[in-house]
Amino acid sequence: MSLHVPPPGSPFPGGYPGPPEPERDSAGLGILTALVVALIGGTVYGLVAGEIRYEIGWAAIGVGFLTGYSASKATGGPNPFLTAVAAVFSIGGVYLGELIVAAVINSEELNIPVTELFLSHSEPVTETWEQIFKDTWTLLFFALAAVGAVAGARKASAD
Template identity: 65%
Template structure:
């Protein structure tokens, strides 16, 4: 409580820590990408709303941690695109591991070229660009929403 005005709460602390926002964006994009990929792999589908959600969540938590810094918006957009790309690689890995009846860990460790080849053949198309754009737009909106005071 404020000493001069006991009925007013203390002001909210400043959230202009772009480094903390960047760290949040990286962590959320990585975890979100894996979750997006496992879910998509189990159902054998890319989910456009998943890309938007991953981007928005990445941006929102980055904005909550680091404020509405325009550079943080750009970084969150880039990290969310990376998260969607990671998710698509995980989708390819999950599908291949099921088809080849090997563990997901073994798929990543021993057959990474197959994962990349599957992504190149099955996922790299006009929708990939759309999903990347949706994730980036979601991230920018998320930073603005999360960083708003």
């Protein structure tokens, strides 16, 4: 609770308590925020990596960091449950991004728009993902996303 400076001539010379801080300890809001941020971050990651045809490690960390940071900020403080949820969602966001990379690659080869290929023809996308991304590096990127989510949640709690 913070003290507000009284106006001149006020009967409260030491200040007076301000309005109470709003409580935002809502796990539902944090989960929803983490989900939305992970989906948006994963989509952006996938589109960028697909266009340059290169997997970007710091982008996976960024997806995780933004997911953890946003979830923690939305609830107003640290919450170990939400940190774990953000880590899982950030892994899902990176996986979504990798599927989008596979869709971008296939869309150029098959001459089908990325959205149509991603939403209607998932078989070539998953086959391409298995060929390109199913390796140790993919596990590392998933781990980086989860670590980024934990770091983001801690940073938000420190702010």
